[in-house]
Amino acid sequence: MIDVVTDLTEDAFLGGQLLLKQKRTGHRAGHDAILLAAATEAREGDSVVDLGAGIGTAGLALARRIGGINLCLVEIDPELAALARANAAANAIAAEVVVLDVTADAQAFAAHGLTPDSADCVLMNPPFNDPARHRGSPDQARYTAHVATDETLHAWVHAARRMLRSNGVLTLIWRADGIADALAALSRGFGSLSILPVHGEAGRPAIRVLVRAVKGGRAPTRLLPGLMLNDESRVPKKEVRNILEGRAVLPLVEP
Template sequence: MSEADAFLGGRLRLHQPPRGAHRAGTDGVLLARLLAAEPGERLCDLGSGPGIVGLACAILQPGVSVTLVERDPALADLARANAALNGVAAEVIVADVLAPGREREAAGLTPDRFDCVLTNPPFFEDGRYRPSPDAAKASAHGFPAEGLDGWIRTCAGILRPGGRLGMIHRADALPRCLAALAGRFGGITVRPVHAKPEEPAIRILVSAVKGSRAPFSLVPPLVLHGPDGRFTPEADALHR
């Protein structure tokens, strides 16, 4: 196993897939910082990969019960090893988020189980991108047409009423994200993420509440890098 990468100023160590495969980074850190779970709450990292989001939450928010869900058995094993490496008693479930409900429930994704769900869905749907030649990377980045709606449906199903969803996605996917959330979530808040102040947004951070009727909010953006290419003070603080 390769040397572990350091996150959160060294508080989190993470073994990752080989270079060329999909690897955790800034997206995972930003997602882990999106919701503040309370001690005793049950948090699910849905589509966890090597576990950066859920394990970061366990370190940042002691007392939270963390479940990591990953469909690739090899990545699930890596997430399990990373949990042990960081001293986190996380549950690891091998399950396909888009599988039929009975299969998901048999794996442990039962209805109304979690207080918080954090997720970084695949960014592309079939027919809208050119898949990577690396099979694992292609699987992490893409899913079937209309997959986002099915992914959000699973999020809603495993959250308790009033439970909170946090998600990161590409900025140009905002209309599809809002369409998938409609009728299932309210109190939706969107924060654009910009690589630099003068450039268009590259990501969106989305939070929402299951069953809420609260209005939509668009909040000030997060800018990752200043003119010198270094992290802005806020982005640097989030990474530490």
């Protein structure tokens, strides 16, 4: 049994609908996880896997919006996994928490019940900083959560593809300047892509992309109008506040 660390903060997400404990230092949950949840489509009864779940933010936010999903939170760090488990219990959300490296083989996944062709939906916020361009944090947990190798995204997409059923949906968030890497990783086994650029400020290049991909999908790729987080005065836009507070979803969620 892993003891949950004691140097924690309790932070409100979704306008107070979700209260999560997280470490005061190191990697901390933020807007990316909530945007990922708001971009993820699922229905009651679906089997949903959150890869690299951290303290559970994205998966638990999705479960708060869509009741009755069968949620599994996969996290490599036992300490963060313990926090995810505690956060699920504190918010009365049913979730299985698995301590597992996303790059592990199929046998390791199956040992935790994550067998091939078993998931309806996978969401993930992989480490995406290029170690050649971004100075890694001396905090090992923060470094693991943020810094990618050349194979990171391909390995994570491969794990998602293996778990998803035919026509199952993968939703991911990635850095915008790495969109070519995301498209390359998704070119094998996925189609029907929908891509949403996310801009920090109006008139500035996108900083993130949210991508919805269907296993075996064949529909043409859709590039959606960009989401502007802040207006010209650097004030969060009303539509973004609604998303972050759980009152709206992103257009990647099909009606």
